[in-house]
Amino acid sequence: DQQVKQNSPSLSVQEGRISILNCDYTNSMFDYFLWYKKYPAEGPTFLISISSIKDKNEDGRFTVFLNKSAKHLSLHIVPSQPGDSAVYFCAAKAGGGNKLTFGTGTQLKVEL
């Protein structure tokens, strides 16, 4: 039972344009959401997070939007750069614990 879903396994975007990565979840107890970026053969690195009390969080070129009624969040990267090419994982957690549930990832390719 996949509680966090990233339905697009890959996404290709031109340099300078906006990249939008999507994530859906089914567990209504999730109240904190995170995005990680991962290069091949390396560990994921934390990008940005959002609490369920907010609907938007921004950090430089990265913005995460949360739509609780739709159980959907998205990561916007603008402008996209070639160095953004990586796998992006959405993750969620419930309550005060630290256990994360990860999505399957979306491979982003930013082309020149």
Add this chain to the structure above:
Amino acid sequence: DGGITQSPKYLFRKEGQNVTLSCEQNLNHDAMYWYRQDPGQGLRLIYYSQIVNDFQKGDIAEGYSVSREKKESFPLTVTSAQKNPTAFYLCASSIVGEQYFGPGTRLTVT
């Protein structure tokens, strides 16, 4: 430098042998985690530990074992009972909020 180290980067074993993957952190984090990554399946939780001398099974614990005798260390043993041990293994630690990951160990069992 503060961080999480995993060793070795690449590990090769024959089928039927147990193998232990190392994970050390100097971030003073209480919680530590083990995940495996397979193509198209994201990160799946194997075991986690919220505090020294305590650990819980994750979603795919069968064929694995762990220990948490020190706050800094959380080794994972892949036993011969694990049917598909070849994977990329990731260790992480956290206090609250985000988890911080090590560089991973690629285990190949033939």
